[in-house]
Amino acid sequence: MSAAERFIHEALEVIIDEAVKKATDVQEKVCDWQSPEKLRELLDLELKDGGESDSKILQHCKNAIRYSVKTSHPRFFNQLFAGLEPYSMVASFITEAVKTSLYTYEVAPVFTLMEDAVLKKMMELIGWDEGGDGIFNPGGSMSNMYAVNLARYRFCPDIKEVGLYNAPRLVMFTSQEVSGHYSISKAAALLGLGTKNVYAVPSDDRGKMIPSALEEKIELARSEGAVPFFVNATAGTTVFGAFDPVDEIADICERHSLWLHVDVSSFTHSLFILRLNVLRHTVFFQSLLQRCHSAKASYLFQQDKFYDVSYDTGDKSVQCSRKPDAFKFWLMWKALGSSELERRVDRALAMARYLAQTVKKREGFHLLMKPEYANVCFWYVPPALRGLPDGPELWRKLHTVAPVIKERMMKTGSMMIGYQTHGDKPNFFRMVVINPQVSKQDLDFVLDEIHSLGKDLR
């Protein structure tokens, strides 16, 4: 066995022991918190002229895992990791070992076809059997950016060549829930459209866009001489997990000839598990991704190749070469089947409902609203504050509770959950229960632990 092979074997054992077994063991810590200053010392970060021995490198691997947050731990709820999935983990090891990128069929034949198979299956499930197209991107922000760019290209293909200089002021709409702090605004900034041209549409008290308010904003933009072109509806908002009323919004978009993009949360019922940009079902859009993003690199996309070059997908993307992420999804889907995927989603949503019911019953805990989805938002009121009347003083004090509990849970390493404000509401906890490995006991533990960490606060 070569030295390299021996190192790989030893490292794999470390990975299985530390990053798989211990990282998912409820008896272990979720995190081993260190301040940046302390962690810098512990990790021995300096890069030098000389190299280090394999045994030292193995120690660095152990440290990297040890001080990393265990996002697969059953008591990790900070955001949007859903437990350890052995099939997708193995698939990701394969794509890293095989080390290829998606851009031409000749370089990534297997993963090109697998991405195609996953996309086709997803389009079939939502009823777009023909004429759809899609692409896996590095994350939801990028996917939303693609959507805006495609909508703009459809609205006026010339912008690709001549820029926005002679274009009218283009206006986009999204609910106020996601307008201020989110990827639609990032896309508007990057694409030269301007964040001020993202019009925030009022939402109701559950966080859903109000269709009549959308129509008013469209009229407003028109009256200002601007040109509406894009509406973002969200299926599963970040904070409350709200679903915008897509049917009504679609009718408005049709009436006003606007592109409707539905931003599907990264964990949505059934098979929308990965964020994906699936385009509207018309023949017109079949080649839109390609036409919108192509730059025809001569060293990659030769037209005199000996195979069907429509399998070369690199020109559909902004990046050109992409990681073959779809393989992770494909292998997991193949191993579990659609039914088991659905069962897992159902189970996680049932756990979210259980958490909400339990919060409702417990003294000192207050739900912000009944969840319609995986997001459960609530306040914890320490005993000393429970007698205070509802009002500014209580809110001001309550606002400081979650950050302190968060600090304490990180420092004990017992669990991780997120907190935030919303509008004028003081800091509250926000748990997104999407890990199918989570049990009722884990959720009970979370509430017990919040009380135990925060009961002295005043």
Add this chain to the structure above:
Amino acid sequence: MSAAERFIHEALEVIIDEAVKKATDVQEKVCDWQSPEKLRELLDLELKDGGESDSKILQHCKNAIRYSVKTSHPRFFNQLFAGLEPYSMVASFITEAVKTSLYTYEVAPVFTLMEDAVLKKMMELIGWDEGGDGIFNPGGSMSNMYAVNLARYRFCPDIKEVGLYNAPRLVMFTSQEVSGHYSISKAAALLGLGTKNVYAVPSDDRGKMIPSALEEKIELARSEGAVPFFVNATAGTTVFGAFDPVDEIADICERHSLWLHVDVSSFTHSLFILRLNVLRHTVFFQSLLQRCHSAKASYLFQQDKFYDVSYDTGDKSVQCSRKPDAFKFWLMWKALGSSELERRVDRALAMARYLAQTVKKREGFHLLMKPEYANVCFWYVPPALRGLPDGPELWRKLHTVAPVIKERMMKTGSMMIGYQTHGDKPNFFRMVVINPQVSKQDLDFVLDEIHSLGKDLR
């Protein structure tokens, strides 16, 4: 041992045997070519309601590896993979198993500090000890897009909010070598600047930008009433591996107050091994990444956290959460040290020179030019064409030679190299020799094999 654990163990054995050992074994094929239609059948792609057994899933893993191109094989030269690196492979397995994203320190403390350490070391090496900033992106196209966006933000920060509508026509410059088909144009399209506003600067016969021609193009843009703001210089062009004369270009940029971006090829001497967007050294730019890209998501970037939130890097990026790719580089660097990295680069460049010398000596092979870098471009002229006079007929025939040889090498699986045209030049082979594991024998083999596969062509 649980079933999941057993599956992981078995899969890891498959990965080591098939994707590590066989994939780098010179006795094995570089690729097992199948047409898309045939490969579809072989892979059994369909996703069903029911799941499949672990033994079937292992077979899918084997097939995925078997039919994937072996980019780490010593006879793979198609483009831009540089052999198997055990340390970076192990690091990538760790980031996949630990499953985290870079956006806040609390979720990715280790990888946040490691990215910071790698960036600081790289800036130190190029002499920017203070005030620089940087970020690892998913690829060079994205990095160039960031550069254009930052330059635009510096030129006029208001564009982020109000868009390009009242802005003057902004013009970018890059050499004709990379203007037509490349990421700068993709960025211009995406950012709403327009591909026509990328002015192609003539290059010399070695593919280097001509500084006086840049100055002329800047004057031209000004005379049209447009506003130059960005110059892209390339260190290692795609086709010829040419280095634009950065010093002279920098003087011009300074004189005209233009942002100079140097697009460093993904494999450049010494430590520029990853594409990286390192900003100019002034205090002004310290927070530019953040100001340009921030959207201040309330659920991630709370300002009342208990640690120094300048470690939360998510708002520096367009994507928000990113894969912790820097760890791969950090672990490899730690294991090998700067000296060994340099030696490997030197070795690869020496091999590129060897290839060029050998091409020059062999009958029927013609170098396009002496390489200054890792790119070696040459024609192979089959015996039947060797008597033809230089002229359109020879060129027309020569143009068809490389595609046929490429098809044959893919179908035998003996090696993979790329071909392309350039300007009015007929198809030629382009090899980028960046794999330090490649030997002289491998390079001799490539030339022998080209002759053997193409000697009957006429």
